[in-house]
Amino acid sequence: MTSAPPPLSDAEAFTLRRRPASEKLFDQGFHYLTLALASFVGILLVAIVLTVFHGAREAIATFGARFITTSAWDPVNNEYGAFIAIYGTLVTAILSLVIAVPLGVGTAIFITEDLVPAQLRNAIGLMVELLAAIPSVVLGLWAIFVMEPAIRPALNLMHSLFGWSPFFAGQAIGPGMAPAILILVVMILPIITAISRDALNQVPIELRQGAYGIGTTRWGALLNIILPAAISAITGGIMLALGRAMGETMAVTMIIGNSLNFSLSLLAPGNTIASMLANQFGEADGIQVSALMYAALILMVLTLVVNIIAQWIVRRLSLKY
Amino acid sequence: MSNSPITYGNTPLFDRGGLYYEPNLARNRFNQFLTGLAALFAAIAVLPLFLVLIYVLIQGGKLINLRLFLELPPPPGLDGGGIGNAILGTILVTLVASLISIPIGVGGGIFLSEYSQNGWFAQAVRFGTDVLSGVPSIISGVFVYGIIVATRVIAGQSYSAMAGGIALSVLMLPTVIKTTDEGLKLVPQELRWGAFGVGASKVVTILKITLPAAFTPIATGVVLAIARAAGETAPLIFTALFSPFWPEGMVSPIASMSVLIFNFAIMPYEAQNELAWAASFVLVIMILAANLIARWISRTARP
Numbered sequence A: 001m002t003s004a005p006p007p008l009s010d011a012e013a014f015t016l017r018r019r020p021a022s023e024k025l026f027d028q029g030f031h032y033l034t035l036a037l038a039s040f041v042g043i044l045l046v047a048i049v050l051t052v053f054h055g056a057r058e059a060i061a062t063f064g065a066r067f068i069t070t071s072a073w074d075p076v077n078n079e080y081g082a083f084i085a086i087y088g089t090l091v092t093a094i095l096s097l098v099i100a101v102p103l104g105v106g107t108a109i110f111i112t113e114d115l116v117p118a119q120l121r122n123a124i125g126l127m128v129e130l131l132a133a134i135p136s137v138v139l140g141l142w143a144i145f146v147m148e149p150a151i152r153p154a155l156n157l158m159h160s161l162f163g164w165s166p167f168f169a170g171q172a173i174g175p176g177m178a179p180a181i182l183i184l185v186v187m188i189l190p191i192i193t194a195i196s197r198d199a200l201n202q203v204p205i206e207l208r209q210g211a212y213g214i215g216t217t218r219w220g221a222l223l224n225i226i227l228p229a230a231i232s233a234i235t236g237g238i239m240l241a242l243g244r245a246m247g248e249t250m251a252v253t254m255i256i257g258n259s260l261n262f263s264l265s266l267l268a269p270g271n272t273i274a275s276m277l278a279n280q281f282g283e284a285d286g287i288q289v290s291a292l293m294y295a296a297l298i299l300m301v302l303t304l305v306v307n308i309i310a311q312w313i314v315r316r317l318s319l320k321y
Numbered sequence B: 001m002s003n004s005p006i007t008y009g010n011t012p013l014f015d016r017g018g019l020y021y022e023p024n025l026a027r028n029r030f031n032q033f034l035t036g037l038a039a040l041f042a043a044i045a046v047l048p049l050f051l052v053l054i055y056v057l058i059q060g061g062k063l064i065n066l067r068l069f070l071e072l073p074p075p076p077g078l079d080g081g082g083i084g085n086a087i088l089g090t091i092l093v094t095l096v097a098s099l100i101s102i103p104i105g106v107g108g109g110i111f112l113s114e115y116s117q118n119g120w121f122a123q124a125v126r127f128g129t130d131v132l133s134g135v136p137s138i139i140s141g142v143f144v145y146g147i148i149v150a151t152r153v154i155a156g157q158s159y160s161a162m163a164g165g166i167a168l169s170v171l172m173l174p175t176v177i178k179t180t181d182e183g184l185k186l187v188p189q190e191l192r193w194g195a196f197g198v199g200a201s202k203v204v205t206i207l208k209i210t211l212p213a214a215f216t217p218i219a220t221g222v223v224l225a226i227a228r229a230a231g232e233t234a235p236l237i238f239t240a241l242f243s244p245f246w247p248e249g250m251v252s253p254i255a256s257m258s259v260l261i262f263n264f265a266i267m268p269y270e271a272q273n274e275l276a277w278a279a280s281f282v283l284v285i286m287i288l289a290a291n292l293i294a295r296w297i298s299r300t301a302r303p
Helices: A021-063 A083-112 A118-133 A136-162 A177-201 A205-213 A218-247 A250-256 A273-283 A287-316 B026-061 B066-070 B084-115 B120-134 B137-149 B161-185 B189-197 B202-213 B215-230 B257-265 B270-301
Strands: B006-008 B011-014
Touching: A021 A287, A021 B084, A021 B120, A021 B137, A021 B161, A021 B202, A083 A118, A083 A177, A083 A218, A083 A250, A083 A273, A083 A287, A083 B026, A118 A177, A118 B026, A118 B215, A118 B270, A136 A177, A136 A250, A136 B026, A136 B257, A136 B270, A177 A218, A177 A250, A177 B026, A205 A218, A218 A273, A218 A287, A218 B026, A218 B120, A218 B137, A250 A273, A250 B257, A273 A287, A273 B137, A287 B120, A287 B137, B026 B270, B066 B084, B084 B120, B084 B161, B084 B202, B084 B215, B084 B257, B084 B270, B120 B161, B137 B161, B161 B215, B189 B202, B202 B215, B215 B270, B257 B270
Parallel strands: none
Antiparallel strands: B006 B011
């Protein structure tokens, strides 16, 4: 602001300025640029599906549906079946959900109710969110050297108590399905807690006031009013966690044992599609690559279906107040 | 005294007895039990963070010295050495991923929020973004292997730092789009109207008014996305591979801290296991610091 500009005459001040064509072109161009960048997401999704499908074509032609139901994984004779990995993926994901859902929803209730001072509740929320930030591979390292040796006595106790059932047959000798399930619990707990917390916070306070007004207790209100109101968002969160658990790779790869032999026992080593990919992809060639791509395609279809159902639940079934 | 009836003037209305909290009622016992259970679950939920942090800080902290940052990892069976190449490699690969995903993601987010709030195409892109963020990280590795590593499109090389960065950018993209979209939605409509009112074109409004106003939430989201990408392993193990040497440019295999942890954790050598813990220490400190800084920025910048 060195000197004030000379005052404009009326004619100068009110001249309509037309935008030059170059400016309009720039405006339009930016619009189309952002449109193109936004379309990139769709292109990428299609490219991922096509690339994996293209890679898997040879194996699909060779093995067909047999790939899903047989469990041979034999690079020498070029005979591949992914049953063990598919079974391991589903079992570890579902059992980890069974443990993580009560823990996550319980934690979410604890930090959305006014049971303890707000600072403590915020601290717990922050810690659960930071747990989500710990890289999977670090959790895997911790699982190998700390968690698995620590829980082995407990697993062996389970074996001595329930050893008659095929699910707890055999001593726990190290890596296996059970430690993999527990590390998956650690990994999906933050997502379930975060989504449940948001869902519970969004329940209108009037519902709670109404419940208290007719004389119910805190848990009466929670179980009959607040949780049912939030259940669709929580279910969506659980589905997202299921997708995450099925696709989770590193920590599971490091602790599941990557066995090629089928066993019902949770104490024995197992395998998942993701850990099979992580272990073998770098060294595979020929039809083994194609077979691994086929397994990746199955994993992708599983997670896509679960994620789309999750999105649908969150969008369509959410209660409108 | 406490059991005196409630009165109106001198007229007793009703006995106060029924209004007192009776802890032995079945409903109150049930209430206490469930409250205790929720507290127990919350305690179990925060336990892993403490256990992981304590072990990483103790086991990894032992090895923190200057050599760790300046030297190469030793050959299997030998002691000493550092993870300098892996630290540099993680920075380079994450940089490539950021350079790809931030422009695309911010541009896509601008389209969603500023040009097509609720059009069918914007809804489809939002849906696609959610689906893409659910794609397992190993699948993005398989994708980049199929499209770049196996076809050798980048300078005739198969495994390369570029391929690793591209695989990570696939994972970062949905987060960047989402935070941009949501950050821009928080900008008050009056700011845009004001800019249009003084004659700014749409693109000037976006670049000079809306985007700077939404800088904080976008920056927060981008920092979190970078921190997440820096710790990812699965997309790198068969795209960037690993290298025991210093980075030799962007078109050859490159070391990274996350792949180093994976490779060295499963080796039967003590020295390698210790380097894995040290790399975890560096990685976790970097990621937690990024998270805490991002949270702090978003809290202090809020009016």
